[in-house]
Amino acid sequence: MDQSSRSVRARTAVRSLAAAGVLAGAVLAASVWAPGAGGPAKAAEPSQPPTVPVTVATVKRQDVPLWLQGIGTVQAVSTVTIRSRVDGELQKAFFTEGQTIKAGDPLVQIDPRPFQAALDQATAKKAQDEAQLANAQRDLARYEALAQRDFSSRQQADTQKAEVAQLQAQIKGDQALIDNAQVQLGYTLIRSPIGGRAGFSLVDPGNIVHANDTGGIVVVTQTDPIAVVFTLPEDRLHDIVDAMKQREVAVSVNSRDTRRHLKDGTLKVIDNQVDPTTGTIRMKALFPNADNALWPGEFVSAEALLRTDRGVLTVPSAAVQRGASGLYVYVVAAPDDHVEPRTVQASRLGPQVAVITDGLKEGERVVVSGQLKVQPGTRVEARPAEQPLPAGEGIAEGISQGVAQGGPAQ
CATH class of the missing domain: 2.40.420.20 (conserved putative lor/sdh protein from methanococcus maripaludis s2 fold)
Known part of the structure; x- marks a missing residue:
């Protein structure tokens, strides 16, 4: 290729670059000038930061209200283990497990026949001694009448008087045996000493029970009303004592996880000493429990109302x-x-x-x-x-x- 051809091509490349520069400048000018406004566009304002929800x-x-919270245990007001006071066969049970029982209701019957026989025997012995006493008293009256007229000795009358006294004492002993036999016979029908709820039956009918058995026949617990024993810090003791002097202190009981409210009651007793190992004081509250919402032995969360800030x-x-x-x-x-x-x-x-x-x-x-x-x-x-x-x-x-x-x- 000759020198003139190379010169022509160089001039053509320069013209292309110049045209590209002019086009870029035109685009830049169009972006700076607002269309149809005849002047430069204003810069965009900075955006506000978004709001935070x-x-x-x-x-x-x-x-x-200010509640003092502690962990407590439900306790029956009274718990009685029913045991036999005599030996014999357990013939019949009048209760069912879990039954609600009233005070005085019969629970079990122990074979009463041996004790009835002992009572009859004691009664017959007393009747025999009473007959002997009546005869001795008549003899004494005759001996005393004869002695006054010197038809018999005074010693014989005194001897008869002693025999009368001996028979009288024997009759008193007979009456004591009758009373004891009646008591033993009464023990064969066992009644509940308290009202409450019967637990599991520990002895089935047909078994022989003894007075020295330690297991018992059934356990009866009084569950209405029912008590909750809980602890509070000792530094709140005097506040609770002052509150009890002014009013009844309300106590609320919830389940152990505090998700379920169980009962409302009142504080009844503060223990007579602080536990030095834990620095807490025990308290007992009483609750109505006709619906059996609280069960003996249950762990609960207890709250005592100290005061209400108005x-x-x-x-x-x-x-x-x-x-x-x-x-x-x-x-x-x-x-x-x-x-x-x-x-x-x-x-x-x-x-x-x-x-x-x-x-x-x-x-x-x-x-x-x-x-x-x-x-x-x-x-x-x-x-x-x-x-x-x-x-x-x-x-x-x-x-x-x-x-x-x-x-x-x-």
């Missing part, structure tokens, strides 16, 4: 956060619903509700859930939470519950 609750005034500021306990300086909450501020931390002081922190003494006002909104997603100044989308304190519930204070105060994390 959180759950909020309103600070409210309400009555909050008209206090409350928030759900989930709203209260613990920081390096103590307690704080996130308050949703108007008008743009941004959050800001607020130092609070709480007199009580329960599993559901907290009683606030300082830092909040009635009607303010606090974040209940979603605190980990926000920081001071974050705008939120507030969603209402449920009522912080359902009707009839309060703060259950256990052994480790205390008073917490403080401020937000730094």
Whole structure:
């Protein structure tokens, strides 16, 4: 290829590059100038950060009961093991297992025939001695009459008088044997000394029972009313004593997992000493139990109502956060619903509700859930939470519950 051809091709490449540059400049100018406006377009404004969804609750005034919570055991008011007081064959049982029994109801019958025979024998012996006594008394009367007229000796009259006294004493002994035989015969029909519920039958009819048997025939437990024995910390002892002086202290019993309410009753007895090994005091409450909601030996969660605080500021306990300086909450501020931390002081922190003494006002909104997603100044989308304190519930204070105060994390 000659020199002139190479020059032509070079000029053609330069023209192509120049045309491409002009086209790129035109496109850039079109993007800078607004179409039809005759001037440059304005730059786009920066977008606002999205709002964070959180759950909020309103600070409210309400009555909050203080429950002292402990673990308890259901106990029958009375438990009786029915045993035989005589030896013999167990002929019949008048009860069925699990039956509700009234005091005085017959339970079992032991063969009464040997004891009836002993009673008849004692009765006959007394009749025999009474006949002898009557004859001796007539002889004594004759001897005394003869002795007054000197037809017989005075010694013979005295001897007859002694025989009369001996027979009289023998008749008293006979009566004692009759009484004992009647008692033994009465033991053959065993009646329930208390009202309650029969347990499993421990001896079947046809077996021989003995007075020295330790196992018994059946166990009867009084279950209405029924008792619950539970423990509370010793530092609450004087508070409970003062409360009992003023009124009946209500006790509520729930299942051991606290998911089911069982019974309401009253506190009756405080034990006479504190357990030094555990630092707790035992207490006994009494409950009506006609529906057998409580069973002896059952483990339950017991709560004693110490007092009720009237008209206090409350928030759900989930709203209260613990920081390096103590307690704080996130308050949703108007008008743009941004959050800001607020130092609070709480007199009580329960599993559901907290009683606030300082830092909040009635009607303010606090974040209940979603605190980990926000920081001071974050705008939120507030969603209402449920009522912080359902009707009839309060703060259950256990052994480790205390008073917490403080401020937000730094």
